[in-house]
Amino acid sequence: MSGAIDSIATGSQPFPEDANTSRYPGRQSRIPEEWHPSSLRPGRRSSDTPSTTSSDSAPAETDISNYPHGSKSLSGISLRAFLLGTSLGLASAVTLFLTIFTNTSFWRVPFFIASLSLFHFLEFYVTATYNTSAADVKAFLLSSNGWAYNVAHGAAMVECIVAHYFWPGQSALGKMIAVPVPFYGTTVSPLLILGLALVLLGQVVRTFAMAQAASNFNHHVQSEHKQGHVLVTHGLYQFLRHPSYFGFFWWGLGTQLVLGNVVCFVGYSLVLWKFFHTRIEREEAFLIRFFGTEYVRFKERTPVGIPFIR
Structure with missing residues (x-):
């Protein structure tokens, strides 16, 4: 697994305003982006999901002298x-x-x-x-x-x-x-x-x-x-x-x-x-x-x- 962890994009278009936004001037409500299967791509994680470093998950290297004839x-x-x-x-x-x-x-x-x-x-x-x-x-x-x-x-x-x-x-x-x-x-x-x-x-x-x-x-x-x-x-x-x-x-x-x-x-x-x-x-x-x-x-x-x- 790569050491770098990507986050899911939130989209480039602004969210439409909530119908109740006028009741609270100065506040913009957040409406979640519609979920799509392609939004979670293999090898990608949400930024909110805890992750481990590559040193914890990467397999240890085997000493070459341990192989046959070594x-x-x-x-x-x-x-x-x-x-x-x-x-x-x-x-x-x-x-x-x-x-x-x-x-x-x-x-x-x-x-x-x-x-x-x-x-x-x-x-x-x-x-x-x-x-x-x-x-x-x-x-x-x-x-x-x-x-x-x-x-x-x-x-x-x-x-x-x-x-x-x-x-x-x-x-x-x-x-x-x-x-x-x-x-x-x-x-x-x-x-x-x-x-x-x-x-x-x-x-x-x-x-x-x-x-x-x-x-x-x-x-x-x-x-x-x-x-x-x-x-x-x-x-x-x-x-x-x-x-x-x-x-x-x-x-x-x-x-x-x-x-x-x-x-x-x-x-x-x-x-x-x-x-x-x-x-x-x-x-x-x-x-x-x-x-x-x-x-x-x-x-x-x-x-x-x-x-x-x-």
């Missing part, structure tokens, strides 16, 4: 959330079925898929909740970590399937350190329990760290000090300098212990350690530039929680 594509976000939710539900159901009704170790693979689905969903969900302006398609971390990240997860599942298919029994080391579980009348390795604990611990710590950092958290190292960016030292950050990295590192190793992988456990350990060592070193150089002695003191009193990274 960085914040609504269709892309909804599709990824749907697929991750479906994957989480199906994988969890298969894990429970294989664990309860069969005597196979292959439940570990759908458990790994369920863990991955939950991890990537929470990456976006926490970002959207606590750091809304940064919530884009890449916040799921499904492809932004590079092809090597996805290859590593594929290799982990392949190793688990191959190992448990050709060597279904526990290794000699596994048998020595296995402990009985009377409830099921079977044995379970402490390495499996440790792996499950690390997966849970890592996920909880990373999720809470992202939430507590809120708008100060970013999936990418920031080279410029943006307005409003502050040094977070409360919550988990009182005890760990980079709790989100701590969570990711131990979560990754925990998944390999649950899968029972040997080769991928070593590979994950080396790759994750190298990645976080390089990233933390680069990131802290910028943080010292941003916050000066405040960050230096913070660094001195808080550990990273990843072996051999100080």
Whole structure:
């Protein structure tokens, strides 16, 4: 609707005088113009009719990045959330079925898929909740970590399937350190329990760290000090300098212990350690530039929680 509002014309000819006008000298009576359907044209309003401004009625402009293939594509976000939710539900159901009704170790693979689905969903969900302006398609971390990240997860599942298919029994080391579980009348390795604990611990710590950092958290190292960016030292950050990295590192190793992988456990350990060592070193150089002695003191009193990274 146009911002300008037109009024209805009152006509150019003078009104005829009322028969009683002579009784009241100096007063001219007003006789309404005869109404005609054409007098109210589309898009026109009477000047006596209250109206709203264009800012109240005009639709809000949609951010172009919300359109398909945009960085914040609504269709892309909804599709990824749907697929991750479906994957989480199906994988969890298969894990429970294989664990309860069969005597196979292959439940570990759908458990790994369920863990991955939950991890990537929470990456976006926490970002959207606590750091809304940064919530884009890449916040799921499904492809932004590079092809090597996805290859590593594929290799982990392949190793688990191959190992448990050709060597279904526990290794000699596994048998020595296995402990009985009377409830099921079977044995379970402490390495499996440790792996499950690390997966849970890592996920909880990373999720809470992202939430507590809120708008100060970013999936990418920031080279410029943006307005409003502050040094977070409360919550988990009182005890760990980079709790989100701590969570990711131990979560990754925990998944390999649950899968029972040997080769991928070593590979994950080396790759994750190298990645976080390089990233933390680069990131802290910028943080010292941003916050000066405040960050230096913070660094001195808080550990990273990843072996051999100080």
